[in-house]
Amino acid sequence: MRGYEMETLSGGAVAHVQGECISFGPALSLSGARMHYERNAEIFGEGEPAQYVYRVLSGTVRAIRITSDGRRQILAFHLPGEIFGLELGANHSFSVEAVTDCELVLVRRSIVDRAAAENPAAAHAVVKLLASELSDARAHALVLGRKGASERVAAFLLQLAERGASNELNLSMSRADIADYLGLTIETVSRAFTAMERDHAIDLPSSRRVVVRNRAALAELEAA
Amino acid sequence: MRGYEMETLSGGAVAHVQGECISFGPALSLSGARMHYERNAEIFGEGEPAQYVYRVLSGTVRAIRITSDGRRQILAFHLPGEIFGLELGANHSFSVEAVTDCELVLVRRSIVDRAAAENPAAAHAVVKLLASELSDARAHALVLGRKGASERVAAFLLQLAERGASNELNLSMSRADIADYLGLTIETVSRAFTAMERDHAIDLPSSRRVVVRNRAALAELEAA
DNA sequence: CGGGCGATTGATTGCCTTCAAACGTGGTGG
């Protein structure tokens, strides 16, 4: 999912208002409405009609599912530039909430569907998007199924560092969000951070700020 | 992924040799070569060029990823009628092996790609397939991230019972496969089976045969 | 300065894994 928007957004030949549309290929950008959501607001809920496709302009959102007894699993975080909310069924199969205050672009799903039906390039862009999300979901399954606590946290940090293309991370999400993404508890996540700092793999200037000091050490931890 | 092939395979208006093609919508079936693989054979490996798309005629296959230190995670099982191997990148991002001896149909990926580029219905079928796999992968992530051992096994059995549309299941996979799918060990899986039999939720006439006696009890276990 | 919330740290529990051994079944060779 990551690389893709960069490519199409920068490669678009059609002039368009920056940020006010979603690109589905170099020759096709669908314009949409800009909306603001505040921290912890629900953007859409599981089971609701899937009426829009979204792109993050600023802020972070989380895609979540809740078990019948209340446990929460975060399926993905979406950062600026990323698209989410694409569904095939009539209804959303998960909920999305704002991790921080954020700006989103909304495009009617009917418009996206029509574009995909009429324009092969648009259809291909949708396929690309889904394939990328699928790949992410599978990588996530590997982490959840077969890795220990500190490996999970290391994988998470490396993933963020790649996405942000920087070793200095501003975590927009709480320990609780990280824990629910990694299938752990907040205490375990916290201990993993502390241990990594002790081992000089990262610095923790504050709880929301992480500096990756030794990416190789993190990668090794992740592999462990 | 499940419902889809049934729909298109039965709804196809075009007459075609049963089993020798892959349907991508009511009006489009791509013919392919039939191949046999024996138990535990590798169908394709992670990193190899993605040259074909596959459909299962008979038998079961497993999609797997291996961590650098050798732990194995099974991402999905594919049963007869299901399609797998669809990738967007040039190379496969996971391996697929035969769980049992099986018959597959192979269609050149270039043909699928071209069909999708030219025929909107075909493109839509591909999107549907990916969306369905994504949905499955996310459900799997919820299980791996937030459920206990017996809940995982219950979820697995219910999933198979739905796919097979029957309460009598012939497990084509070993305890090791189930364990690697659920992120557990073979011993834990075995104990979960035993406990479910003790609680009269299932019968175990043999280790590879499961009769779901009390689906509600299993569903409750799963939710727990 | 005080309150509240998120994060950290510590102590204990519990579930799953690990290690180990016995069991059963299917296949092979005598």
Place this chain on the structure above:
DNA sequence: CCACCACGTTTGAAGGCAATCAATCGCCCG
């Protein structure tokens, strides 16, 4: 046809890692 072997499965006992329970810390905001 039976004996034996191999492998997958089950069962048991012990250990380890993360969850839970609990308390303190630190920071942001009022």
